[in-house]
Amino acid sequence: xxxxxxxxxxxxxxxxxxxxxxxxxxxxxxxxxxxxxxxxxxxxxxxxxxxxxxxxxxxxxxxxxxxxxxxxxxxxxxxxxxxxxxxxxxxxxxxxxxxxxxxxxxxxxxxxxxxxxxxxxxxxxxxxxxxxxxxxxxxxxxxxxxxxxxxxxxxxxxxxxxxxxxxxxxxxxxxxxxxxxxxxxxxxxxxxxxxxxxxxxxxxxxxxxxxxxxxxxxxxxxxxxxxx
Amino acid sequence: xxxxxxxxxxxxxxxxxxxxxxxxxxxxxxxxxxxxxxxxxxxxxxxxxxxxxxxxxxxxxxxxxxxxxxxxxxxxxxxxxxxxxxxxxxxxxxxxxxxxxxxxxxxxxxxxxxxxxxxxxxxxxxxxxxxxxxxxxxxxxxxxxxxxxxxxxxxxxxxxxxxxxxxxxxxxxxxxxxxxxxxxxxxxxxxxxxxxxxxxxxxxxxxxxxxxxxxxxxxxxx
Numbered sequence: 001x002x003x004x005x006x007x008x009x010x011x012x013x014x015x016x017x018x019x020x021x022x023x024x025x026x027x028x029x030x031x032x033x034x035x036x037x038x039x040x041x042x043x044x045x046x047x048x049x050x051x052x053x054x055x056x057x058x059x060x061x062x063x064x065x066x067x068x069x070x071x072x073x074x075x076x077x078x079x080x081x082x083x084x085x086x087x088x089x090x091x092x093x094x095x096x097x098x099x100x101x102x103x104x105x106x107x108x109x110x111x112x113x114x115x116x117x118x119x120x121x122x123x124x125x126x127x128x129x130x131x132x133x134x135x136x137x138x139x140x141x142x143x144x145x146x147x148x149x150x151x152x153x154x155x156x157x158x159x160x161x162x163x164x165x166x167x168x169x170x171x172x173x174x175x176x177x178x179x180x181x182x183x184x185x186x187x188x189x190x191x192x193x194x195x196x197x198x199x200x201x202x203x204x205x206x207x208x209x210x211x212x213x214x215x216x217x218x219x220x221x222x223x224x225x226x227x228x
Numbered sequence: 229x230x231x232x233x234x235x236x237x238x239x240x241x242x243x244x245x246x247x248x249x250x251x252x253x254x255x256x257x258x259x260x261x262x263x264x265x266x267x268x269x270x271x272x273x274x275x276x277x278x279x280x281x282x283x284x285x286x287x288x289x290x291x292x293x294x295x296x297x298x299x300x301x302x303x304x305x306x307x308x309x310x311x312x313x314x315x316x317x318x319x320x321x322x323x324x325x326x327x328x329x330x331x332x333x334x335x336x337x338x339x340x341x342x343x344x345x346x347x348x349x350x351x352x353x354x355x356x357x358x359x360x361x362x363x364x365x366x367x368x369x370x371x372x373x374x375x376x377x378x379x380x381x382x383x384x385x386x387x388x389x390x391x392x393x394x395x396x397x398x399x400x401x402x403x404x405x406x407x408x409x410x411x412x413x414x415x416x417x418x419x420x421x422x423x424x425x426x427x428x429x430x431x432x433x434x435x436x437x438x439x440x441x442x443x444x445x446x447x448x449x450x
Contacts, residue, residue, distance in 0.1 A: 172282055
């Protein structure tokens with residue numbers, strides 16, 4: 001059994017100024033909406049946030065940015081956010097951009113006990129600066145190190161009281177790797193179910209990676225509504 | 229100079245790029261003009277589109293009633309999933325990309341060199357938005373096709389002896405398709421394969437920086 005939290009305030013209580021947090025989601029899809037809102041409410045400062053994107057100006061991680069709670073952002077694409085640009089240009093915000101596949105694998109490695117790995121992404125580009133390059137079978141690769149964090153915040157469609165998680169469609173994205181790479185992983189679930197209700201064969205994140213569970217109603221804002 | 233209809237130029241490039249996709253292949257289309265290529269795939273051609281945010285088998289855009297906020301493509305547009313589609317996490321997605329399982333990736337470009345270097349993610353001095361999945365894709369797909377305008381806003385070549393912008397990948401491009409021509413990047417050099425309607429071989433030579441290997445290209449090809 002995992003603690004089922006009652007309030008989001010409780011869910012972010014341990015997060016101290018200067019903490020490193022992994023946050024699930026791609027764009028606004030699969031982000032732990034209420035955990036982000038609770039961090040904003042708490043006002044925790046000097047955060048290092050690792051997430052593929054940084055939300056939009058008025059939603060998701062963009063809220064923490066606006067509130068100047070993020071010291072350093074690590075992601076692969078941050079172009080959807082005007083405040084982001086302002087803070088970077090003024091030197092208030094530090095940014096580290098990582099190729100998306102390298103980011104996913106560095107987080108996976110962090111949760112899987114692999115300190116580093118070689119990947120072809122970025123060879124011969126600015127991101128190779130200062131990194132070890134090694135040849136395998138005549139092709140060059142960069143050494144990339146694992147990522148871990150003090151806290152991991154993920155969002156799932158369903159969770160059971162053991163902490164097993166099931167994601168919905170493309171809302172899975174970075175969430176499973178992030179769940180495994182945090183010292184404390186809090187899962188915000190749309191629906192909480194009893195033990196035995198999730199099919200063991202269908203579980204995406206086994207309970208061992210999850211320390212706390214909380215139910216959160218999602219707004220699921222759409223960034224680019226595109227219809228036929 | 230005739231007024232250029234940008235939408236028509238983009239459509240021309242996208243229609244030509246569609247021919248790079250063979251029946252039965254697994255394909256990743258980049259954001260922007262490459263995404264448009266999907267609009268021109270004929271009914272009889274069965275292909276599977278991969279979206280790096282975790283979907284193999286992108287379907288058409290949804291009707292208003294079908295919109296699911298949890299189902300988007302890599303450009304963050306709402307999409308549907310075709311029958312036979314699969315969802316997976318981002319690590320798995322890039323494993324299939326890096327692992328050489330994607331038959332062809334069609335990407336946009338700012339500059340391409342004669343050696344197949346690609347620059348398409350940052351302009352020094354401007355806000356850097358990030359490379360997304362482009363740096364992984366250029367090393368993973370079996371074939372990399374870059375589609376772009378032949379010249380930049382100032383009328384200068386975008387196909388160069390060496391790129392002036394920071395690279396996305398070194399020696400990664402196989403084919404370049406522009407509004408004026410199609411080129412292959414080979415060990416021997418840059419080969420002119422096709423010339424578009426309205427252009428001559430001399431026009432292409434004059435608007436492309438590297439020396440071209442010209443060996444009977446198809447004229448009025450598209």
